[in-house]
Amino acid sequence: MAARTGASSVLQTLQSRFSFRIFLSDLLSKSWMEPAIPFAIMVALITYFSLTVPNYATAYNLVELPRQFAEFGFVAIAMAIVIISGGIDLSVGAIVGIVNLVALLMISVFQMPVGVVFAASVLCGAILGGFNGVLIGYLKARPFLTTMVTLIIYRAIVEIINKAYAVQIATAWVDNSAWDILGDGLILGVPVNVVILIAVALVGHVFLRNSRPGWHIMSIGSSRKAARHVGIKVERLLCLTYVMSGALCGLAGVLYAARQNSPGTDTGTGWEVTALTAVVLGGISLAGGKGTIGRAMIGAVIVFVLVNGLVRLGMPGPVTSVGLGLLLLAAVGLDVKWAKNRAKVIQKIYVNPTRVDFGRMPEIARDSGSPLAENNALATVEAIGLDQIEGPEDVILDRQGRLYGSTREGWIVRFSGEDFSHRDVFARIGGRPLGMAFDKDENLIVCVGGMGLYGVRPNGEVYKLTDQTNRTWYKLNDDSRLRLADDLDIAPDGKIYFSEATIRYEMHSWHVDGVEGRGNGRLVEHDPATGETRTVVKSMVFPNGVCVTHDGQAVLVASTWLCKIFRYWIAGPKKGQMDIWADNFPGYLDNINRASDGGYWVALVGIRYPAFDLAMRSPRFRYRMVKEIPVDEWIFPGVNNGCVIKLDANGKPEASYWDPGGENHPTITSMREHKGYLYLGGLENNRIGRLKLKGVDETWSGWNSYWGDKRRDLS
The missing domain is CATH 1.10.3470 (ABC transporter involved in vitamin B12 uptake, BtuC)
Structure with missing residues (x-):
């Protein structure tokens, strides 16, 4: 057996x-x-x-x-x-x-x-x-x-x-x-x-x-x-x-x-x-x-x-x-x-579904007692920049505590001052800015859908890091161009690890990749010291969330359509190997980031539902669907309700924060913990959410977690 x-x-x-x-x-x-x-x-x-x-x-x-x-x-x-x-x-x-x-x-x-x-x-x-x-x-x-x-x-x-x-x-x-x-x-x-x-x-x-x-x-x-x-x-x-x-x-x-x-x-x-x-x-x-x-x-x-x-x-x-x-x-x-x-x-033949078996849906009923059980924790979160920002797919805070969001217009918008009441456009990059991370010199590194990997210096100057990687020799189509770089993180040695969700679909049709369920994505490494970019893991299923572990030994990569998180080792005796770190989530994963207690936060951009789970087990059904039914009538992954899950250091769920009706923060794509608060970004939102956390280290920040007390002379 x-x-x-x-x-x-x-x-x-x-x-x-x-x-x-x-x-x-x-x-x-x-x-x-x-x-x-x-x-x-x-x-x-x-x-x-x-x-x-x-x-x-x-x-x-x-x-x-x-x-x-x-x-x-x-x-x-x-x-x-x-x-x-x-x-x-x-x-x-x-x-x-x-x-x-x-x-x-x-x-x-x-x-x-x-x-x-x-x-x-x-x-x-x-x-x-x-x-x-x-x-x-x-x-x-x-x-x-x-x-x-x-x-x-x-x-x-x-x-x-x-x-x-x-x-x-x-x-x-x-x-x-x-x-x-x-x-x-x-x-x-x-x-x-x-x-x-x-x-x-x-x-x-x-x-x-x-x-x-x-x-x-x-x-x-x-x-x-x-x-x-x-x-x-x-x-x-x-x-x-x-x-x-x-x-x-x-x-x-x-x-x-x-x-x-x-x-x-x-x-x-x-x-x-x-x-x-x-x-x-x-x-x-x-x-x-x-x-x-x-x-x-x-x-x-x-x-x-x-x-x-x-x-x-x-x-x-x-x-x-x-x-x-x-x-x-x-x-x-x-x-x-x-x-x-x-x-x-x-x-007729471009979309080629494959079999994906999620397994049994984890228990999320309100009275189940599960850490994944639905609740209304996100229904009343504070809104920052309401109607002042369009689709902040990722959010991040710098060393000074200023809040940044990547927007649909191709901008990086920054909120500062008391209660983040002051808004300014920090940089106009173009494309669709997605995942963000600060390097040790306080440059904001950004994945830009359709463009590649870019950086923004503290003074707002935009520069390109890379827009291509090494080509796969046996592929007919040139896959060296970066189509949909979507999230990144930076290792202690300065190397940037970022995910490209799909090499077959463009920014406007990324959701079709979910119907296909095939390994069209990859994890890419860029070394700013040498300028070299190379693919380190191929054939990943919509990798859409990257986080270097607290010890700097591995990179966690969230696979959206597989509802699981992989771990790719970048140091130590397992260097170059990959395993499954967490599995069988109740929804489709997006960004993953560090938490103050040594654990991690992961966003669910949408929630699984039985009809699509069943459809994913039948590639023949989905193939007939894409051939015979107009695209606006296809069954797609559900990307409406918002949810954030707290994982411990071993990938086990500890708590979850829900907005079941998707009224306040639907399609949550990112979250950042910073000094006792959790900041929320969403692909379709017109605000950045802020939730007060209980029982956490209120002095902890993402900047210090990565770069300690290092300072940079900005004069």
């Missing part, structure tokens, strides 16, 4: 830490999963033609195919940048055709140096693109009609140049090794034009994703009106995108000229439609504001491989066109469906 119970406990632990649905939801959440359908099609096409086309996967073909693809790749990037900005460029193929002739004319007829030809060709493309940019950006012409007209004009220019110089170009002999290298050379076995394409693609990716102009282009594509309202130079950037498009087409044109040495008038014909198809197939939205260079490259590879493969299989041109069209329609349809429903799929 004992072995079966142990095996069940191990299985429950494994289930609480690992879930295929979590892995799948994390995988689908990655931005690089958005083009999953096009990428799968690309891989499938390459695999199919490698198996069916003779000599397709040979070393020679693996060099020649990328060489033939490179120029089209530049045009796809050009089209992608313009579409992301909210426009379209139907003249890209015609620009390639013009630059191809100009480059051949300069190298063969006028015998110009290759460097000059290369630069002049790119400049020619930029000028042609700039003409589009002026019309569309500054004169506000419509992109589709404008580039359709310039397509016709540029094609006519190709005809004119070709008639005038076709014979001279065709009969000229180009004896230039640099030109040959540009067209047919290799760099470490890779074609030169492919190397240039890779370099341009990388630069383009960085430009769009990591530069201010790139962000502005994305913003213009998303909403031109909104971009103009925030001060973005819309006209200038729109013109710039067409200049870049033209320059990329110029680059494609000169490389095509070097590779083919052909002055044909059909060069670039139809490339605009093929490039447009490629970028849309890659997942770039025609509405603008969405897409990457990588997606454009995926779409371009699909189109190129499909056309090339069908031709090499001997398919007639019309059949190839029909096959291309059908596959593209299917792929675009799948991609649209995928883009539309990916978020819905993630939403």
Whole structure:
């Protein structure tokens, strides 16, 4: 029986830490999963033609195919940048055709140096693109009609140049090794034009994703009106995108000229439609504001491989066109469906409940005689700062006896003077300040939800300690960022131990973690002396209360949803080990702090109730609930009634203080003992409570408990 119970406990632990649905939801959440359908099609096409086309996967073909693809790749990037900005460029193929002739004319007829030809060709493309940019950006012409007209004009220019110089170009002999290298050379076995394409693609990716102009282009594509309202130079950037498009087409044109040495008038014909198809197939939205260079490259590879493969299989041109069209329609349809429903799929599987068995509810009936029995001890406590403070999640007193509260506005509010009648804003941190502790230099250290760990000097100056910890190598999602640091305490050696309640949910959705009941939290250590931050305990279930023990040997960590307190040893022979220190509380735990008699105080932010206890034992029920019922109808942990429990030095309950109706101090999240009084904070309260304690040391304070009689010269 004992072995079966142990095996069940191990299985429950494994289930609480690992879930295929979590892995799948994390995988689908990655931005690089958005083009999953096009990428799968690309891989499938390459695999199919490698198996069916003779000599397709040979070393020679693996060099020649990328060489033939490179120029089209530049045009796809050009089209992608313009579409992301909210426009379209139907003249890209015609620009390639013009630059191809100009480059051949300069190298063969006028015998110009290759460097000059290369630069002049790119400049020619930029000028042609700039003409589009002026019309569309500054004169506000419509992109589709404008580039359709310039397509016709540029094609006519190709005809004119070709008639005038076709014979001279065709009969000229180009004896230039640099030109040959540009067209047919290799760099470490890779074609030169492919190397240039890779370099341009990388630069383009960085430009769009990591530069201010790139962000502005994305913003213009998303909403031109909104971009103009925030001060973005819309006209200038729109013109710039067409200049870049033209320059990329110029680059494609000169490389095509070097590779083919052909002055044909059909060069670039139809490339605009093929490039447009490629970028849309890659997942770039025609509405603008969405897409990457990588997606454009995926779409371009699909189109190129499909056309090339069908031709090499001997398919007639019309059949190839029909096959291309059908596959593209299917792929675009799948991609649209995928883009539309990916978020819905993630939403359906993201919350992954696990089994949590609280055990039998402890006796709390009024006449039970239990130290946990309900009472009205908090019904008439004194209110400090009534209607002067919003949601003081944590409260603390400094060496001088001034009272601080962390508020919903992102402030630290301080009360001082006789009966704490004077109020001032000590610091404006931002975020959601939660747990607080004073270090030995009287700096107030604060956990800020959504921001990390911060400090406030005695003069009110705010500084950052850390906003990240070490990343877990095997997790898909980067868990180094601190999402919900919520409580902390400071060890005798100055190291700060703080809890992060959950790494899967944000500040606004923390309560969903309770429905899941999974080990999404962690205990983190920050050493101010070295600046190092590291996770010391992973996979904790909503750790939401941290207190260094009186002897400084361990850290007590309250687990809200498990209704128990863990002890993590930071010194002594058990250093690095963790055990359960107190278990089976009648409610959901929040902050835990020292008491004057060597014991501890712990806040209950809410009280357990049978329906939720039963639901927590059935992950299947909760999974169906989150899939089929609107979120506002879910069963959540009860977080209404207020309660504070006094524990002895061994974690045994000694007394409890209740506000059963939750009228005076609901959702109590913190409490501090100071010189004979207990000060109460609450997440939803508009006051700080103060309760006179009986039979306690009225000279005891939290500051002296941690730092003794040490003083700091504040002058």
